[in-house]
Amino acid sequence: MSESRAFPPVEAGALLAVVTGFGVGAGALVGWAVGALKIGLIVGAILGLPAGVATIYFRYREYFA
Numbered sequence: 001m002s003e004s005r006a007f008p009p010v011e012a013g014a015l016l017a018v019v020t021g022f023g024v025g026a027g028a029l030v031g032w033a034v035g036a037l038k039i040g041l042i043v044g045a046i047l048g049l050p051a052g053v054a055t056i057y058f059r060y061r062e063y064f065a
Contacts, residue, residue, distance in 0.1 A: 012059075024041060028041050
């Protein structure tokens with residue numbers, strides 16, 4: 001029988017930060033391109049955070065079962 005690994009909170013936190021940051025950066029880039037940087041940052045954060053949470057859930061779903 002294989003030994004189960006402990007949940008890695010640092011790894012999960014880093015993945016959440018990277019995915020959320022990517023969403024904010026992409027939103028800022030799109031906002032800048034259309035002339036609304038602040039709106040792009042807000043939209044990127046609003047979409048990036050749930051994307052980060054979903055990424056964590058799908059990556060570590062065996063720990064949440």
